[in-house]
Amino acid sequence: MTPPDKLNEPRPPRLALVDDALFDEHRARGYHPERPERLVAARRAVETCRARGIEFVRQGARDAESNEILRVHDEAYVELLERNNGLFAALDDDTYLTPRSVAAAYRAAGGSLALVDALLGPGEVNKGLALLRPPGHHARPDRGMGFCLLNNVALAARHARARGVERVAIVDWDVHHGNGTQEAFIDDPNVLFVSLHQYPFYPGTGRASEVGTGEGKGFTVNVPLSADASDITYHSAFEQVVLPVVARFEPQLILVSAGFDAHARDPLAGMTVSAAGFGWMARELSKLAEATAKGRMALFLEGGYDLEGLETSLEAAVSAMMGLESWDESTKQPLSSSHALEIAETRSILKSEWRL
Numbered sequence: 001m002t003p004p005d006k007l008n009e010p011r012p013p014r015l016a017l018v019d020d021a022l023f024d025e026h027r028a029r030g031y032h033p034e035r036p037e038r039l040v041a042a043r044r045a046v047e048t049c050r051a052r053g054i055e056f057v058r059q060g061a062r063d064a065e066s067n068e069i070l071r072v073h074d075e076a077y078v079e080l081l082e083r084n085n086g087l088f089a090a091l092d093d094d095t096y097l098t099p100r101s102v103a104a105a106y107r108a109a110g111g112s113l114a115l116v117d118a119l120l121g122p123g124e125v126n127k128g129l130a131l132l133r134p135p136g137h138h139a140r141p142d143r144g145m146g147f148c149l150l151n152n153v154a155l156a157a158r159h160a161r162a163r164g165v166e167r168v169a170i171v172d173w174d175v176h177h178g179n180g181t182q183e184a185f186i187d188d189p190n191v192l193f194v195s196l197h198q199y200p201f202y203p204g205t206g207r208a209s210e211v212g213t214g215e216g217k218g219f220t221v222n223v224p225l226s227a228d229a230s231d232i233t234y235h236s237a238f239e240q241v242v243l244p245v246v247a248r249f250e251p252q253l254i255l256v257s258a259g260f261d262a263h264a265r266d267p268l269a270g271m272t273v274s275a276a277g278f279g280w281m282a283r284e285l286s287k288l289a290e291a292t293a294k295g296r297m298a299l300f301l302e303g304g305y306d307l308e309g310l311e312t313s314l315e316a317a318v319s320a321m322m323g324l325e326s327w328d329e330s331t332k333q334p335l336s337s338s339h340a341l342e343i344a345e346t347r348s349i350l351k352s353e354w355r356l
């Protein structure tokens with residue numbers, strides 16, 4: 001029983017947290033930007049959030065089962081991973097395997113599924129954070145690439161669908177196009193995929209004209225942006241495209257491919273987003289989650305290769321998702337005319353599908 005004098009006390013904001021020591025064991029032999037130190041930085045952000053009064057409920061990760069992996073990935077690719085389990089290998093020039101990498105990938109995928117279970121379960125937690133390595137959004141159904149082995153967020157979406165969720169929205173604000181996720185849901189009208197990314201850039205896909213195929217036409221939304229996009233660019237893209245589209249889709253669950261490599265400090269990309277900019281995006285999406293998804297929303301770590309940029313951005317995103325942070329007006333700069341044009345072009349492509 002709650003003592004009567006405690007009844008009116010506001011409860012601290014709580015979210016489920018997936019993290020696992022196995023994720024640190026995926027480490028390249030030489031220097032690689034996708035390194036375990038990224039998780040150390042992410043965990044510092046969690047500690048800062050905790051000190052600010054956010055409560056993290058540890059959600060144990062498990063290993064994904066083969067049948068769950070096969071909801072997104074091909075059998076031949078799963079066999080390839082299993083053949084390389086325990087070995088040093090490479091899927092491409094960027095994507096390394098070490099003896100523990102396949103185990104880490106299965107744990108990261110299973111952790112994503114466990115997080116979905118926590119959000120859909122009878123508990124009181126409707127927000128989540130998955131600190132995953134290896135990341136997932138470039139992993140295609142038939143092949144991992146771009147530092148990614150298994151597509152964690154895609155597997156999470158398929159798991160939610162298998163559990164009866166009709167409409168899942170995936171918003172991918174990683175600076176790279178989430179080509180693997182797009183491919184997994186290209187013809188699926190029940191999973192909305194929205195990506196904002198630097199373009200032209202790795203991996204080369206993500207033009208605004210890529211809108212999905214067959215029944216899935218209109219449910220793939222790409223917002224390609226040229227280099228130097230800042231907070232105001234993302235703000236404008238959100239207000240003109242992302243937020244109205246997601247609102248009209250009325251998702252019952254929002255999953256975010258939360259990469260932080262659009263941060264100004266990131267060494268791999270050319271955007272200039274600040275930590276507050278990530279916070280603003282998280283806050284806007286969490287408002288939509290409240291409106292249509294019973295508040296259900298989770299952040300899945302993707303990229304982000306500057307440790308300070310990753311730490312401060314993740315802290316801002318989690319705080320804002322949990323209702324603690326507000327948009328800092330001082331970070332606004334004027335919207336460049338080229339970015340305004342790119343956003344307008346995307347909007348006009350999606351106009352009829354989404355009444356923009």
Ligand SMILES: [Zn+2]
Nearest residue numbers: 174176259303
């Ligand atoms: Zn990225």
